[in-house]
Every structure is written in structure tokens, then in C-alpha cells.
Amino acid sequence: MHSTVCFCFFTFAIILALLSLSLYSLRSLQAPLCNCDVCASYLSSRWSSQFDNLCDWYTHLLQNSPTGTIHVHVLRNTITANPGNVEHILRARFDNYPKGKPFNAILGDLLGRGIFNADGESWLFQRKMARLELGSVSVRSYAFDIVRGEIETRLVPLLTSRMDCGAVDLQDVFRRFSFDSICKFSFGVDPGCLQLSLPISSFALAFDLASRLSAERAAHVSHVVWKAKRLLNVGSERRLRDAVKLVNALAEEVIRERRRLGSFATRNDLLSRFMGTVDDDVYLRDIVISFLLAGRDTVASALTGFFWLLSRNPEVERLIREESELVMDGSTGDVLASYEQMQRMHYLHAAVHESMRLFPPVQFDSKFASADDVLPDGTVVGGGTRVTYHPYAMGRMERIWGPDCLKFQPERWLQDGVFRPESLYKYPVFQAGPRACLGKEMAVVEMKSVALALVRRFDVRVVGTAQGARFSPGLTATMNGGLPVIVRERGASSRPPL
CATH class of the missing domain: 1.20.5 (Single alpha-helices involved in coiled-coils or other helix-helix interfaces)
Incomplete structure (x- = not known):
């Protein structure tokens, strides 16, 4: 022995x-x-002596590239901030740029065969099913009611209880808010993360850890690293396996209970609606977990970026308040706007889009070329190459947005006071082409609902706005150290700081 x-x-x-x-x-x-200097800088992390974030270094390189495209050869990655290339990848040659097997492998343990990790017939089936369900008036109304209820009964009371009590991490609050909301919408289950006691959810912790460790796989120069660790079940791969096991156990428990109760047709959560079409419980888990990932992390990230920018630009905050008072006819600050009222708030809509231009929830997205190709800017792409478009960098390109591209300026989205959308290939925050985000409208409505409720009720000021934003590795943009803020009742901002 x-x-x-x-x-x-x-x-x-x-x-x-x-x-x-x-x-x-x-x-x-x-x-x-x-x-080449780019690869040497990447391998040695030399870029970090000049830039706080990898995305800022990529932005610098893309800004200085004549075509808006660069190569990181050691990663076999072609990165572009060229709208013509983005349209080529996401629409014109869509079939040549699937997610690809490398990406499927990176996120496979967490997302399985879910829509955000699928290609071909599996993706098409889920896309059609999701379009049908998310396009339903009853489902959208259900989602809006969930968001309103979470704002009224938890978000506003929580921040009210934290007024004048020192800094609160608003990013953590938004992650809890969006996790509660998306769990109710996806599973019909309330994890209660935003209760006043701010309880710790084992599901949320496992989900966060699995998302972060899955994202870290993509940072390795070679997939040999994480695949070997997974084979040996050591280090980060062991922690990922344990986290995914917990996520699976909780998801499977919910699915089994829903099967036992039956009556799927009378419920509006995604799980119940998908159960009418899908009999495979593992497949159901994959589908719903994918929506959970998309609906939780992206909304929380977008709201975090919005309030970081708003704290630096009080004039924008003032204009949002003035517009809301005009549309809502002077209603008091604790009254939530209806869906119809928000539709008339063009400046708010512009401010939300402008914040995501500078702080997109997903800073970059990758595909893998199936066959050799040439991008519109003349870049040659070999079959099997990773091709990445970079919304974060695109929002900072003068050639796309003009010399004021670094300014938070909602007016750029308005024409005679009316919101004017930009091309999705210039602003691929919600992707574009056949994979364009089906939940875009619901996500924007959720963002506007939260932003408006807090702006009308509170003065929210970020602590330490002189520093630039620093991001932690992950599938979505997460601010390192959170977003510490001081929350005060409106009109009390003249009081001395704590």
C-alpha cells in the first residue's frame, strides 16, 4: 500500500x-x-507598467494601427476595432466565424450546450426558441414587473438604510440586484441576495467563481495549461469543477421541483416556458444558465459603469432629473416611472447608451475563423485563427466617434432632442448580425429603471473618482475593488462629508 x-x-x-x-x-x-514587441510585451506583462488594464493597452495599440487591427501572434489572435471588419465578421461572413471549438471548450464546463456557447443547429434552435419567448408581450411585462418590484421592495430600502453610514459597494449591490432579478426571471426562484442583511448566497458565489475561472482559461497562451490542470484536477481547475458542481446541483434541484409541480404553461419564467419544448433536463440547465450569465453580469456591469461616469459628470445627472420631472409631471422622487414614461425620456436613453459606449459590459468578443479569409481592411486571416472585435477600444477611437470620443456626452446620440441610434457595427455592445442580443430591449429597460429610480431619489457619489477604472479578469467588465459610493437623500449633498 x-x-x-x-x-x-x-x-x-x-x-x-x-x-x-x-x-x-x-x-x-x-x-x-x-x-515582435507586442508579443514580447504580452508574455512579459511589460504593458502593465504603462496601462492599468489589458483592454487599455489593446486600445492604445488599435488607436495607433493604420487599419484599426492588430495581431497578438502568440495567442493566434487578430484583434480589430474597425467597423467594416466587425460587419464582415458578424454579418457578411457570419458562417465563417462561429464561436468555434476552442471557445466551446473554454466555457463548456459552465455553459455546456447553452446558446452563448453553441454553433450550428443547436444555436439556431435555441435562437428561435429564445426569440419566440423573449418577444412575448407577457414575458416582457413579467420581466418589467420583477425589476420594479426588486427596486421598490429591496434596492431603494437597502440604499436608504445605508445613507450616511459610510461607503457602500454599489457594484456588489447591483450584482445582487441583477442576480435576484434574473433568477426570478429565468428560474422563478428568489435567492434573496438583496435583502437588508445582504446574505451570502452559495449559488451566487459558485456562479461568480465558475465565471471567473472559466474566463481565466482564455488568458493562457496555450490551452495545454488549463487542460492539463483539469485532467489532474488540481489548482484553479479543481475549484472550477467544484463550483460548477454546486451550480449544477442547485439548477437540477429547481428543474426537478418544477417537473414535479407541473403546470408549465401558466408560468412566465424562462425555465417553465422552455420546459414546454425541451425534455432533456441537462440541456434545459445549459440554456437557462446561459441566460443567467447574460442577464446578471452584463446588467450589473453596465450599471456600475453608468454610475462611475455619472459621478464624474453631475451635469448629466441634472439633465436626467430635469427630463424625468418634465415627463412625470413633477412626481416625487420615490415614484417609479412607467414603461411608457421611460419611452419618452430620450436623454436618459442616450445617457445609458453613451455609458455603454465607454464601458461596455463585454469588453471584447471572439470568434474562430473556419477557413482562410481577408477582412475588408486587407488583414489576412488564417483558418483556425481567433478573431476578436473590441467594443471597449471602439468606443475610444477618434476615427469612429470624433475627437471628443473620451468624453461622456449623451448629446451625441440625440438629434433635435430625439434619440438617434448608431450602426450596431460601429457600436457592437449588443453584438450585431444573426447573433445580435435578443434581450437588448429588456436589459436597457432594466438599466433605465434602476438608474432613474436612484437618480431621482438619491445623491450617489463615487469615492475616489480621481483614479481611473481598474478591471478584474472575467467574462464581463468588473471593477477591481468594487465601486465604493456615499449615498445621501437628495438635497442633503451640502452636508459635510463623513
């Missing part, structure tokens, strides 16, 4: 040593083979 244990331990040690040696060889060989 003792010798068997020693042998296993010795074998394990050899495998790790060989893995370390192969990784060292990979890193040492690829940079000389490439022999």
Missing part, C-alpha cells in the same frame, strides 16, 4: 515537472519565433 502511494505521488510529480518544462519551452520559443 505504501509503495503504491509513493508511486502515484512520484508519477504525479513527474507529470507536473514535465508540464512546467513544456510551459517554459512554449513561452521561451514563441516569443523569438514571433520576434
Whole structure:
């Protein structure tokens, strides 16, 4: 027995040593083979001496590229901020740029065969089903009622209880808010994350960890790294496996209970509606978890960026308040706007879009070329190459948005006071083409509902706005250290700071 244990331990040690040696060889060989400054800077993290975030370094490189396209050879990644290329990838040659097997592998443990990780017939089936359900008036009304209820009964009371009590992490509050909302909408289940006691949800923690560790897989120069760790069940891959196991267990429990209760047709949550079409419970889990990921993290990220920008631009806050008072006929600050009233608030709509131009919830998105291709700017793409379009960088390109591209200026979206949308290929925050986000309208309505309720009721001021935004690695933009804010009742901002 003792010798068997020693042998296993010795074998394990050899495998790790060989893995370390192969990784060292990979890193040492690829940079000389490439022999370019971009790859050397990436491999050594030299870029971090000048830039707070990887996305800012990519933005710098793309701004200085004549075509708005760059190559990171060691990642086999072509990155573009060129609207013509974006349209080519997302629409004109859509069939040549699927998510691809590498991406499927990276997110497969968490998302399985869900819509955001699927291609081909599986993606098309889910797309048609989602379009049918999300386009339903009853489903949209159900989603709006959930958001209003969460704002009235939890979000506003929570922030009211935290007034004049020091800083509160608004990013954490938004993540709790959106998690409660999307769980109700997707599963018909209330995790209660935004209760006044701010309880810790094992489901939310496991979901966050699984999302972060899945995203970290993509940062490795070679997939050999994380695949070997997964095979050996060590380190981050072991933690990912445990997190996904918990997410699966809770999702499966909800699905089993819903099956037991029956009466799917009378409920409006996505799980119940999809159960009328899908019999495979594992497939159901994959579909609903994908919507959970999209609806939770993107909305929380977008709201965090919005209030970070608003705190730096009080004039925008003032104009939002003036517009709301005009449309709502002087209603008091604790009255929520109706859907019809928000439709008439063009400046609010513009401000939300402008904030996502500068802080898109998903900073970049990748596809994998199935076959050789040439992008409109002349860039040659080899089959199997990762091709990434970069909304974060695109929002900071003078050639796209003009010399004031770094300013938070909602007026750029207005023409004679009326909101004027931009091309989705210039503003691919919600993707574009056949994969354009089906939940865009509901997400924007949720953002506007929250933003308006807080702006009308409170003065929210970010602590330390002199510093630039720093982001943590993840599938969506998450501010490192959260978003600490001071919350006060409107009109009380003249009081001395705590």
C-alpha cells in the first residue's frame, strides 16, 4: 500500500515537472519565433507598467494601427476595432466565424450546450426558441414587473438604510440586484441576495467563481495549461469543477421541483416556458444558465459603469432629473416611472447608451475563423485563427466617434432632442448580425429603471473618482475593488462629508 502511494505521488510529480518544462519551452520559443514587441510585451506583462488594464493597452495599440487591427501572434489572435471588419465578421461572413471549438471548450464546463456557447443547429434552435419567448408581450411585462418590484421592495430600502453610514459597494449591490432579478426571471426562484442583511448566497458565489475561472482559461497562451490542470484536477481547475458542481446541483434541484409541480404553461419564467419544448433536463440547465450569465453580469456591469461616469459628470445627472420631472409631471422622487414614461425620456436613453459606449459590459468578443479569409481592411486571416472585435477600444477611437470620443456626452446620440441610434457595427455592445442580443430591449429597460429610480431619489457619489477604472479578469467588465459610493437623500449633498 505504501509503495503504491509513493508511486502515484512520484508519477504525479513527474507529470507536473514535465508540464512546467513544456510551459517554459512554449513561452521561451514563441516569443523569438514571433520576434515582435507586442508579443514580447504580452508574455512579459511589460504593458502593465504603462496601462492599468489589458483592454487599455489593446486600445492604445488599435488607436495607433493604420487599419484599426492588430495581431497578438502568440495567442493566434487578430484583434480589430474597425467597423467594416466587425460587419464582415458578424454579418457578411457570419458562417465563417462561429464561436468555434476552442471557445466551446473554454466555457463548456459552465455553459455546456447553452446558446452563448453553441454553433450550428443547436444555436439556431435555441435562437428561435429564445426569440419566440423573449418577444412575448407577457414575458416582457413579467420581466418589467420583477425589476420594479426588486427596486421598490429591496434596492431603494437597502440604499436608504445605508445613507450616511459610510461607503457602500454599489457594484456588489447591483450584482445582487441583477442576480435576484434574473433568477426570478429565468428560474422563478428568489435567492434573496438583496435583502437588508445582504446574505451570502452559495449559488451566487459558485456562479461568480465558475465565471471567473472559466474566463481565466482564455488568458493562457496555450490551452495545454488549463487542460492539463483539469485532467489532474488540481489548482484553479479543481475549484472550477467544484463550483460548477454546486451550480449544477442547485439548477437540477429547481428543474426537478418544477417537473414535479407541473403546470408549465401558466408560468412566465424562462425555465417553465422552455420546459414546454425541451425534455432533456441537462440541456434545459445549459440554456437557462446561459441566460443567467447574460442577464446578471452584463446588467450589473453596465450599471456600475453608468454610475462611475455619472459621478464624474453631475451635469448629466441634472439633465436626467430635469427630463424625468418634465415627463412625470413633477412626481416625487420615490415614484417609479412607467414603461411608457421611460419611452419618452430620450436623454436618459442616450445617457445609458453613451455609458455603454465607454464601458461596455463585454469588453471584447471572439470568434474562430473556419477557413482562410481577408477582412475588408486587407488583414489576412488564417483558418483556425481567433478573431476578436473590441467594443471597449471602439468606443475610444477618434476615427469612429470624433475627437471628443473620451468624453461622456449623451448629446451625441440625440438629434433635435430625439434619440438617434448608431450602426450596431460601429457600436457592437449588443453584438450585431444573426447573433445580435435578443434581450437588448429588456436589459436597457432594466438599466433605465434602476438608474432613474436612484437618480431621482438619491445623491450617489463615487469615492475616489480621481483614479481611473481598474478591471478584474472575467467574462464581463468588473471593477477591481468594487465601486465604493456615499449615498445621501437628495438635497442633503451640502452636508459635510463623513
